[in-house]
Amino acid sequence: MAVTMADISKLRKMSGAGMMDCKNALEEANNDFDKAMEIIRKKGQAVAAKRSDREASEGCVLAAVNGDFAAIVALKCETDFVAKNAEFIALTQNILNVALQNKPATLNDLLALKSEGRAVSELITDRIGVTGEKMELGYYEHVKGGSPVAYIHPGNKLATIVVFNRNDVGQQMAKDVAMQIAAMNPVAIRPEEVPASVIEKELEIARDKARQAGKPENLLDKIAEGSLVKYYKEYTLLQQEFVKDNKQTIDQYLKSGNKELTVTAFKRVTLNLE
DSSP states (O other), rough: OOOOOOHHHHHHHHOOOHHHHHHHHHHHHTTTHHHHHHHHHHHHHHHHHTTTTTOEEEEEEEEEEEEEEEEEEEEEEHHHHHHOOOOOOOHHHHHHHHHHHHOOOHHHHHHSSSEEEEHHHHHHHHHHHHHOSOOOOEEEEEEEESSSEEEEEEEEEEEEOOOOTTTTOHHHHHHHHHHHHHHHHSSBBBBGGGGGHHHHHHHHHHHHHHHHOOOGGGGHHHHHHHHHHHHHHHHBGGGETTTTEEEEHHHHHHHOTTOOOOEEEEEHHHHHHO
């Protein structure tokens, strides 16, 4: 039986594969759509295996909120051309929707979840067969509880989620803080939450700089402590200067809305950006 354009269009709609891939798959499967889909999926597996050592540094980062749960997913690929493709973005959105609906604990848990009968990992492999590029779910971050807000930076390469302790935080204030995290990349909310390893590294860097500048050994620790205070102001969220008004910190900005308002958690995911 000859393969018709209607058959090719139907398979293309089912698989997202190119016209020639659909035509060849249908011919090989003698117009059996299930077999043709399997052929296309096996092609994706073959391409995935062949390109496993390639670097996937481009991609799409999306974030959203479902009640008191918020998530970020980053689907990675090799080129910006594929990253901007509408179907690639739609796949990323589908994976995010699966995460929001099922609230998986880990990235591997998310990969195992199903959408329309197919595991997320299989959907990614299917898409690899369509584009011929390596793809992988690079990041999955989530927060639960409180009042979360999500922000996606234009271009889909950077997203943040932030949780407030009160649900009466104003929409603009919530967005401002989420954008602050995107722009200033804090390492923690408060100084006491900075990892000990990071603190020790910063102290050692400050001591080395002071030593190279000829400062006396007995003053190095004091100088390093002063540098650490500056580090906290630059890299802990509540102590950072508000990017829209450097006369106040983020903590002061939040308190201007409600004296009890604060941030309890945040996540930030980025591709190709600092």
